[in-house]
Amino acid sequence: MQTKKVKDFPEGFLWGASSSAFQIEGAAYEDGKGLSVMDVRKVKPTVCDYSVASDHYHRYKEDIALMKEMGLKAYRFSIAWTRIFPNGNGEVNQKGIDFYNDLINELKKNDIEPIVTIYHFEYPQGLVDQYGGWIDRRSIDDYATYAELLFRTYGDRVKYWLTINEQDHVVHMPFRLGLTDDNRKEKERLGFLANHNMCVATAKAIKLCHEIVKDGKIGPATCFEMMYPTTNSPADALACMDAMEIRNYYLLDPNILGEYGGTFKRYLEDRNMMPEIHEGDMELLKANKPDFLAFNYYYSESISAFPLDDEHEIGDIEFNLLPSREAGVYQVVKNNNLEATLWGWQIDAVGLQLSARCLWDRYHLPLLITENGFGNKEVWPEEGILQDDDRIEYLSRHISNVREAMNVGVEFLGFCAWSVIDIISGHSGFSKRYGFVYVNRDEHDLKDLARRKKKSFYWYQKVIETNGKNIK
Numbered sequence: 001m002q003t004k005k006v007k008d009f010p011e012g013f014l015w016g017a018s019s020s021a022f023q024i025e026g027a028a029y030e031d032g033k034g035l036s037v038m039d040v041r042k043v044k045p046t047v048c049d050y051s052v053a054s055d056h057y058h059r060y061k062e063d064i065a066l067m068k069e070m071g072l073k074a075y076r077f078s079i080a081w082t083r084i085f086p087n088g089n090g091e092v093n094q095k096g097i098d099f100y101n102d103l104i105n106e107l108k109k110n111d112i113e114p115i116v117t118i119y120h121f122e123y124p125q126g127l128v129d130q131y132g133g134w135i136d137r138r139s140i141d142d143y144a145t146y147a148e149l150l151f152r153t154y155g156d157r158v159k160y161w162l163t164i165n166e167q168d169h170v171v172h173m174p175f176r177l178g179l180t181d182d183n184r185k186e187k188e189r190l191g192f193l194a195n196h197n198m199c200v201a202t203a204k205a206i207k208l209c210h211e212i213v214k215d216g217k218i219g220p221a222t223c224f225e226m227m228y229p230t231t232n233s234p235a236d237a238l239a240c241m242d243a244m245e246i247r248n249y250y251l252l253d254p255n256i257l258g259e260y261g262g263t264f265k266r267y268l269e270d271r272n273m274m275p276e277i278h279e280g281d282m283e284l285l286k287a288n289k290p291d292f293l294a295f296n297y298y299y300s301e302s303i304s305a306f307p308l309d310d311e312h313e314i315g316d317i318e319f320n321l322l323p324s325r326e327a328g329v330y331q332v333v334k335n336n337n338l339e340a341t342l343w344g345w346q347i348d349a350v351g352l353q354l355s356a357r358c359l360w361d362r363y364h365l366p367l368l369i370t371e372n373g374f375g376n377k378e379v380w381p382e383e384g385i386l387q388d389d390d391r392i393e394y395l396s397r398h399i400s401n402v403r404e405a406m407n408v409g410v411e412f413l414g415f416c417a418w419s420v421i422d423i424i425s426g427h428s429g430f431s432k433r434y435g436f437v438y439v440n441r442d443e444h445d446l447k448d449l450a451r452r453k454k455k456s457f458y459w460y461q462k463v464i465e466t467n468g469k470n471i472k
């Protein structure tokens with residue numbers, strides 16, 4: 001609604017930016033680091049691998065100096081599990097421990113709050129080889145042991161912790177689980193088994209964090225796709241509600257409410273995909289709630305009904321990386337009201353406000369935006385600096401919708417843009433850039449990896465300096 005008064009961003013709002021270890025660090029085979037599922041992933045020849053990335057491992061001081069100059073209050077990054085435990089469990093790698101100690105100390109020295117993701121996609125290949133990874137219950141304790149070590153080592157300085165990044169994208173992208181089975185339906189079943197184990201592991205980490213880290217706060221970092229019924233037909237509205245349950249809330253309900261929702265339970269049971277729930281699991285989940293809910297938001301989706309017919313039966317599902325249509329449940333269609341990025345991600349700033357309001361209404365936890373940003377193909381110009389006005393426009397409109405959500409009572413801890421500097425995209429290598437700082441390399445030509453400030457760097461600096469007052 002339009003209101004007479006719009007609230008200002010509160011003092012202490014965490015203006016930040018984000019990255020993840022495999023996308024920014026490089027040094028993939030250095031200083032004792034073990035292999036993760038991302039290191040062994042086969043990438044298309046046109047796309048770079050993760051071995052050098054943005055070379056942050058060697059240039060983190062220079063990068064933190066840029067963060068300081070931009071005025072960042074917070075930096076959200078992830079720890080590479082395989083730098084700490086090269087095999088995922090067992091022996092600890094001191095050089096890995098030292099690297100993150102140095103990184104965290106450098107941030108603290110520059111008055112930048114570290115927000116640490118414990119695990120962001122790069123699952124240790126060692127655990128997949130030992131017992132199959134997340135689909136085995138042993139994964140729960142290995143994750144908890146790893147998290148405990150992080151809390152004991154860095155918990156004196158790190159007060160904001162994120163348990164698992166985008167669990168949904170792990171569940172539905174089998175390579176992130178290390179699954180190689182050809183049968184897609186079987187991979188879905190195993191994905192939901194892994195999901196349950198990740199939920200239990202999350203609850204254990206929350207418990208440990210609360211026991212070990214003085215004044216520590218911890219929560220999951222989920223992805224959230226706001227969904228709209230394509231038409232005002234009740235069938236589309238129903239499909240949309242089901243899709244929200246099955247795609248968005250299914251893993252937050254166990255994590256936050258300590259229970260599986262009715263729609264999701266029926267969905268799993270119909271498909272013989274219900275994971276075995278061990279005695280004590282749900283009690284553990286119920287007793288260990290997160291302190292906040294972090295979420296990543298990039299786009300919304302338009303949803304239509306997809307009724308069963310002679311050609312489709314329950315369980316027929318199609319993917320466009322994530323599920324895109326499922327017989328008897330829903331299908332994603334193009335929203336003609338919205339523009340899209342070069343990769344077809346529909347740009348919808350109001351969708352961020354709606355997401356925040358949905359999450360707040362359902363869970364009543366303070367929210368932290370851990371990713372939001374504009375991916376684009378970019379080439380540094382021969383003269384002047386890169387004028388990334390599209391990114392500025394995208395972020396302005398999204399931040400403005402954070403303020404609108406706050407205006408009607410939603411609590412936010414902060415906003416972290418994706419990404420702090422150019423880093424490797426999840427699927428499109430270095431051809432899809434998100435950063436405030438240009439990193440001078442191409443897909444396969446590493447050039448000099450020099451850092452260059454884009455126009456958006458100065459714009460975000462101003463946003464932070466004015467505590468968001470310069471946002472329309």
Ligand code: BGP
Pocket residue numbers: 020023165166169223296371375418424425426427428432
């Ligand atoms: C999220 C991931 C990030 C990042 C981002 C952008 O899903 O948490 O790691 O990659 O999406 O996605 P992409 O790089 O594919 O454009």
